[in-house]
Amino acid sequence: MNKLNRPQTGSRSVDEITGGRRLRRMRKAEWSRRLVQETQLRTDDLIWPIFLAEGEGREEKVDAMPGVFRYSVDLAVRQAERAAKLGIPALATFPNVDGTRRDESGSAILDPDNLINRATRAIKEAVPEIGVITDVALDPFTSHGHDGILRDGIIVNDETVAQIAEGAVLQAAAGADIIAPSDMMDGRIGAIRDALDGNGFQDVAIMSYATKFASAFYGPYREAIGTGGLLKGDKKTYYIDPSNSDEALRETEQDLAEGADMVMVKPGLPYLDIIRRIKDTFSVPTFAYQVSGEYAMIKAAAANGWIDGEIAMMESLLAFKRAGCDGILTYFAPEVAQKLRE
Numbered sequence: 001m002n003k004l005n006r007p008q009t010g011s012r013s014v015d016e017i018t019g020g021r022r023l024r025r026m027r028k029a030e031w032s033r034r035l036v037q038e039t040q041l042r043t044d045d046l047i048w049p050i051f052l053a054e055g056e057g058r059e060e061k062v063d064a065m066p067g068v069f070r071y072s073v074d075l076a077v078r079q080a081e082r083a084a085k086l087g088i089p090a091l092a093t094f095p096n097v098d099g100t101r102r103d104e105s106g107s108a109i110l111d112p113d114n115l116i117n118r119a120t121r122a123i124k125e126a127v128p129e130i131g132v133i134t135d136v137a138l139d140p141f142t143s144h145g146h147d148g149i150l151r152d153g154i155i156v157n158d159e160t161v162a163q164i165a166e167g168a169v170l171q172a173a174a175g176a177d178i179i180a181p182s183d184m185m186d187g188r189i190g191a192i193r194d195a196l197d198g199n200g201f202q203d204v205a206i207m208s209y210a211t212k213f214a215s216a217f218y219g220p221y222r223e224a225i226g227t228g229g230l231l232k233g234d235k236k237t238y239y240i241d242p243s244n245s246d247e248a249l250r251e252t253e254q255d256l257a258e259g260a261d262m263v264m265v266k267p268g269l270p271y272l273d274i275i276r277r278i279k280d281t282f283s284v285p286t287f288a289y290q291v292s293g294e295y296a297m298i299k300a301a302a303a304n305g306w307i308d309g310e311i312a313m314m315e316s317l318l319a320f321k322r323a324g325c326d327g328i329l330t331y332f333a334p335e336v337a338q339k340l341r342e
């Protein structure tokens, strides 16, 4: 300390320290920041997950997801029209199936007229230009909320795979463009590919939920599709342990070998490292699912005035692009598309 009681600073000037390299030069104005921008978020990057409800003229709030609704099929069609007008390339549908149609084995997935298939037909008829992505997991259809058939406390793999493959064919017959199995059973991608090809659906693609982690961030989704109160136990025997990154790569490699056209990482933001590893390793179309809990956190903090929700939304989605994503499933899709237009 010197006489003035202030700590001594170093003897080198900033230019000596940096060697004259000043990264702030390009940040000094909006135009120069724009020029050096490495990543952009476009409407073409968005997939909009929407929830379906039984009935007609129904639009039900999802409490844990402010701004998100469950739509009956007729209103889902209106939303598909809106999405197409906004330039959103595709929708992903998730049904809230009536309790009376759920059972131990999720058999309603084999009903050609179940909620998800009716919605696909109606959307493709009214808005053929929008892509429809359907999930073939059993959880919306099971009385216990698991993604597979539950027998003596065990989620049985091979029987589940057979049923999912059949369900996938029905979804393709209803008009689904991409089948996206979210169940994480072993061998499902190959089985779905075989089943689709065997029934003349060579052009229907598969987006594999290749790396789906056993995560706490799915909470609000389970409220949205009505499985929250049903689920006994957890999904750790089929989803990936959040600590594992090499295993996520092995899953991805396996799904690609079995015929996945595109792969997805889920949840999104806490797993950006996985996205980057997958993109660098396989160079395949790579997507992320910004899941319900991620959406809810941003909305809740914004509602409390703790963060700027709109900026946080854009920043979170840009982060996916920077990490290597080709696109993102996000509940923010219409809001973002609207904002990108302005």
Ligand code: PBG
Residues within 6 Å of the ligand: 135, 137, 138, 139, 147, 182, 183, 217, 218, 219, 220, 221, 222, 235, 290, 291, 292, 293
């Ligand atoms: C299950 C499924 C989940 C989500 C979509 N399909 C996870 C789960 O309930 O275990 C989560 C989506 C989200 O949280 O936004 N097949």
